[in-house]
Amino acid sequence: MDSIARNPDAFVWIARIRDKDKYTYSHCVRSSVWAITFGRHLGLKKNSLENLALGVLLSDIGKTEIPESLLIRDDILSESEYEMLKKHVEYGVGILSNCKGINDEVISVVMTCHEKHNGTGYPRGLKGNQIPLLGRIAGIVDFYDAVTCPRKAEAALSPSEAMIRLHHIRGDEFQEELVDEFIQAIGIYPTGSLVELSSGEVGVITEQNEARRLRPRVLLILDRHKQPLKKQREIDLMQTLEGRNGERLNITSCLPEGSYGIDLSAYRRNFIERFLGLGNALFHH
Known part of the structure; x- marks a missing residue:
């Protein structure tokens, strides 16, 4: 994660996410690990891989501007509450636009990671190839981590169940070819299973x-x-x-x-720390 070291402002915002909502923070860290694994599998060049990882890590920084009571809700949000939650993308892009050393490709990941292949995503309702490749990758890893490690633990899918779910919605919410590649990258029995x-x-x-x-x-x-x-x-x-x-x-x-x-949460955290070579740096600062 050399890109974090080169962007001290980014590290400050990551710390703010952690202080605001530890679940969101952990979700972003885990998702960035899956993004690195997937990006390597796809053969992304070093710069693109770094931008992808940093973009996914910072994808929810806009939630620092969302009321905590809304973030920790585990029931169904009203339409107005959901619209408020979706504004975290706009807030995040605004924050990053004022951070030195954050390039346009990182900001693009934050802006497009919630778009869907079929146009039902947000904030702009982009479809198919209108969504940049890194944004499409970010959307898949965000979904995978969200269903395997949800805020409400009892609702979690096993990694293999998540792969089945992804397979069912490929070609609809996510690009079919990318989902197939993700399944190959992560394995039939993903790490953490x-x-x-x-x-x-x-x-x-x-x-x-x-x-x-x-x-x-x-x-x-x-x-x-x-x-x-x-x-x-x-x-x-x-x-x-x-x-x-x-x-x-x-x-x-x-x-x-x-x-x-x-x-499994402790085992998965140990895996992520070992993968990133960070020890306790990101989790316990």
């Missing part, structure tokens, strides 16, 4: 194997009797021979959020 292995053990996926998507690295949490392991350990399904008769372990199912009372 809770899975059960052929041994009966339960774990969370910590890293993808680009050559064999069905054999990622898994942090084991529960033993085959579904009891917490005294010492959690990470295994590589490409190499580990712990199944019956010494065969490789396989993933047998992707488990719903909250299965066996497991809270």
Whole structure:
């Protein structure tokens, strides 16, 4: 995230998001990680990748101008309340336009990340290729994180359920080809998924194997009797021979959020911190 270091104003606004609403802040950080993963998969050049990541990270800074009572609502908003919430895009663009070192491509990501392929998005109702590529990418990662890590945790979809949802709305809300590429980039069992292995053990996926998507690295949490392991350990399904008769372990199912009372939020945060190489820098300043 060198682009943040080069833009001290951006860091100040990120801190303001965190102070205003920690959920929105965490959502922006997670979404930027997915954006980097997806952008790398698509082969974006370094400058575009940095602009994408920074744009997604700053996509909700306009919410610093929205009443907190509106941000934390977990019920359905009235039409007037929703219109007020949508103004965060306008506010965000205004803030960034006055920040030194923030270029037009970053501002474009903030301006277009809520547009939809079918023209039902906001603020301008752009359609298809009227939406810049980075804005289309930002919209997909924003959706993915919002449904897998919603403010109301019990409403969360598992990563695999989110992929199914995305597949259903591809060609409608999001560009079909980009959704297909996102599914390839993130994997059938995305990082952060809770899975059960052929041994009966339960774990969370910590890293993808680009050559064999069905054999990622898994942090084991529960033993085959579904009891917490005294010492959690990470295994590589490409190499580990712990199944019956010494065969490789396989993933047998992707488990719903909250299965066996497991809270995945801490595991996902650790993954993001490791991915960004930031330790506690962004999360605990």
